[in-house]
Amino acid sequence: MASEPRVTFDEMVDEHGVVRPAYAGFRAWYDEQDPNWLKRQHHEAERSFRRVGITFNVYGDTDGEERLIPFDMIPRIITAQEWRKLSRGIEQRVRALNAFLHDIYHRQEIVRSGRLPARLLRDNAAYLPQMVGFSPPGGVYTHIVGIDLVRTGSDDFMVLEDNARTPSGVSYMLENRETMMAMFPELFTRVAVRPVQDYPRRLARSLAACAPPATQGRPVVAVLTPGIHNSAYFEHAFLADQMGAELVEGRDLRVVDGRIAMRTTRGYQPIDVLYRRVDDDYLDPLSFNPDSMLGVPGIMDVYRSGGITIANAPGTGIADDKAIYSFMPEIVEFYTGEKPILQNVPTWRCSEPDALAYVLDNLAELVVKEVHGSGGYGMLIGPTASKKEIAWFEKKLKAKPENYIAQPTLSLSTVPIFAKAGLAPRHVDLRPFVLVSPNGVDIVPGGLTRVALKKGSLVVNSSQGGGTKDSWVLED
Amino acid sequence: MLGRSANGIFWMLRYLERAENTARLLEAGFRLALTRGNGAAIEEWRSVLVTMGLDADFREMGGEYTGLGVTNFVLRDRDNPGSVLAMIENARTNARAVRTEITREVWEATNESWMILKDLLARPVRESNLGDVLSAIRNQTTLVRGAMEGTMLRNEIFNFARMGTYIERADNTARILDVKYYVLLPSVNWVGSSLDNVQWENVLRSVAGERAYRWLNAGGMDARGIAEFLILDGRFPRSLTFCYEKLRSNLASLAREYGHESNAHELMRIAGARLHQTTIEEIVEYGLHEFISEFIGETQKIANAITADYRFIA
Numbered sequence: 001m002a003s004e005p006r007v008t009f010d011e012m013v014d015e016h017g018v019v020r021p022a023y024a025g026f027r028a029w030y031d032e033q034d035p036n037w038l039k040r041q042h043h044e045a046e047r048s049f050r051r052v053g054i055t056f057n058v059y060g061d062t063d064g065e066e067r068l069i070p071f072d073m074i075p076r077i078i079t080a081q082e083w084r085k086l087s088r089g090i091e092q093r094v095r096a097l098n099a100f101l102h103d104i105y106h107r108q109e110i111v112r113s114g115r116l117p118a119r120l121l122r123d124n125a126a127y128l129p130q131m132v133g134f135s136p137p138g139g140v141y142t143h144i145v146g147i148d149l150v151r152t153g154s155d156d157f158m159v160l161e162d163n164a165r166t167p168s169g170v171s172y173m174l175e176n177r178e179t180m181m182a183m184f185p186e187l188f189t190r191v192a193v194r195p196v197q198d199y200p201r202r203l204a205r206s207l208a209a210c211a212p213p214a215t216q217g218r219p220v221v222a223v224l225t226p227g228i229h230n231s232a233y234f235e236h237a238f239l240a241d242q243m244g245a246e247l248v249e250g251r252d253l254r255v256v257d258g259r260i261a262m263r264t265t266r267g268y269q270p271i272d273v274l275y276r277r278v279d280d281d282y283l284d285p286l287s288f289n290p291d292s293m294l295g296v297p298g299i300m301d302v303y304r305s306g307g308i309t310i311a312n313a314p315g316t317g318i319a320d321d322k323a324i325y326s327f328m329p330e331i332v333e334f335y336t337g338e339k340p341i342l343q344n345v346p347t348w349r350c351s352e353p354d355a356l357a358y359v360l361d362n363l364a365e366l367v368v369k370e371v372h373g374s375g376g377y378g379m380l381i382g383p384t385a386s387k388k389e390i391a392w393f394e395k396k397l398k399a400k401p402e403n404y405i406a407q408p409t410l411s412l413s414t415v416p417i418f419a420k421a422g423l424a425p426r427h428v429d430l431r432p433f434v435l436v437s438p439n440g441v442d443i444v445p446g447g448l449t450r451v452a453l454k455k456g457s458l459v460v461n462s463s464q465g466g467g468t469k470d471s472w473v474l475e476d
Numbered sequence: 477m478l479g480r481s482a483n484g485i486f487w488m489l490r491y492l493e494r495a496e497n498t499a500r501l502l503e504a505g506f507r508l509a510l511t512r513g514n515g516a517a518i519e520e521w522r523s524v525l526v527t528m529g530l531d532a533d534f535r536e537m538g539g540e541y542t543g544l545g546v547t548n549f550v551l552r553d554r555d556n557p558g559s560v561l562a563m564i565e566n567a568r569t570n571a572r573a574v575r576t577e578i579t580r581e582v583w584e585a586t587n588e589s590w591m592i593l594k595d596l597l598a599r600p601v602r603e604s605n606l607g608d609v610l611s612a613i614r615n616q617t618t619l620v621r622g623a624m625e626g627t628m629l630r631n632e633i634f635n636f637a638r639m640g641t642y643i644e645r646a647d648n649t650a651r652i653l654d655v656k657y658y659v660l661l662p663s664v665n666w667v668g669s670s671l672d673n674v675q676w677e678n679v680l681r682s683v684a685g686e687r688a689y690r691w692l693n694a695g696g697m698d699a700r701g702i703a704e705f706l707i708l709d710g711r712f713p714r715s716l717t718f719c720y721e722k723l724r725s726n727l728a729s730l731a732r733e734y735g736h737e738s739n740a741h742e743l744m745r746i747a748g749a750r751l752h753q754t755t756i757e758e759i760v761e762y763g764l765h766e767f768i769s770e771f772i773g774e775t776q777k778i779a780n781a782i783t784a785d786y787r788f789i790a
Contacts, residue, residue: 237575247576265786
């Protein structure tokens, strides 16, 4: 196991305080600006986000239903060379994920070969028996993937999580860039940044390329949203709008002549590709949660008969599982025959007695996560936890060790934010967005940089005080 | 387009129109209260509430028929689901739900209107800022309509939006006339005193028609003329005839785009012909109240037919 680095890697300046080449152009521009003007622009940015309505809803928060994710105007910059390596690694990983998903719903070679314990599939609610033996149109499972990356050193990018279910945040990637270009147009004439604005077109093209056999003519694409009260509704509407697709809810849809059709002002019209932002469990009350009002009764039957493409395919959520994650190096090698280009964060599987013993001895140093959890919930961050919390977690861990994995507390890299007193380093991560179709893997040069706005904090989640930055990939 | 979206945009514009007309009604009410004694003012405030169908709710809550009592209830009372604030919120919620059917400018105008009016209506309205609040409501709703006019494609979405505006406006003008008919009717054959003149002008004012009417009639005021103007003058953008003509033309665009007509077209043709062929003499003879009641009923039927024909709901 690699030990954690002692020093935090700052992406803008090196250990001698010298600005790194990636940030040279930006920093030269920044130092010429009047700080008071920058402050005004900073406030103007927030106003503009409110006006545009780029907000998210917080569940159970009744007075301020819609909140802004704070936007920080100092960009996060990645060089062309760094990006080349990252994209190669991401593409390899995403290809492996798709091959893995196909395998576990068919012959399960990886289990037969003894490289993956069968119980990881058997005891997993995200593994859907309804998908066994079925191949989705074009052979694609994960049409849209968000790979969460963290950086701990100059050349050390690691994958923290694979989001193969329904990754969100891409609208922030796009709106952050819009905002930066509107506020500082001249900056973009001085620094050559690769554009991200064609993401919606690429998404539309990628989804259309996965149309099912029943499609006649140009594929009809629709985005399925749980509705305006969903926390990511803005993004659902944004993407549908940008793609020129219909934004539908479950109540707009029903099965008509073996197809999923939407109720239009002219009658029911079939949909070919459904980009759903509704979880598996709510997708079809006839197949999954019978109480769901968000899905479409019978959609799984239509799906299995080739009447519609569901993106991402049901049952892909198993790839987000943290126990599966710990096997990703083996998974990548098994399906691609290559060594993984991107490393995992070192992970102890508490199901294994040796690992469990180590984790129990070192709880105060480690981050312990539930294998099925997400969004930073149900986890222990050893270094910041109280003795009581650790003792309580120890009990849970001993009772059900197979429910947990543990990782070292990583010193995430920092990028400065625009603070009251000027630039101040804060920890960041990066989520690039990846599109998969029969035509290949398509990675938009950029992504969503999340930043922990509190000094020293490692938690970048927007629900827990995180903000976002525009993420630049430089032209060669 | 989705039936749910057609419903959403239709109602988005209905809510905005209603909010605007309510602001106009309140403005006219305050003007009357300033020039009249208390007794006339109480009647005026009651008529504002009756026009909006809120009088029973207001009485039940034990509200006082004073300018600020009624105004705050109508504008911002959380217990009043028909308040202007609630309508603006509804309009904005609908705009959010049909975000993909409207342009960014229309959405931003709607969202910003909501932010501004929510702030303005966060505290009780006082006499000193009432004028600002009411003109902000008018300005903001006008801004949204202007953004639609200037940026929206002229297709079915635009037609559904327009039909929402004109169904609501026809209904609102008719209601104002209906509530005021007792001001207009007794004096049909009677040369009015100055009091009546003020009240008549007030009727015109609540539909922003006083200037146009004065201009057309060289400053003269008479009940029959005002009723004729508000019902039959196709040049005045809040008259019943104007609203019906707009409804008719938007329905005709839909028929062209869809290649066929529906029940709403048939109802519209009958109702439109009746309005077109009638005169103010016939209306007065028939009874203004009866005529208006039937008009409101017909307009409702047309709205219901649009809702059903275009599959607004499952």
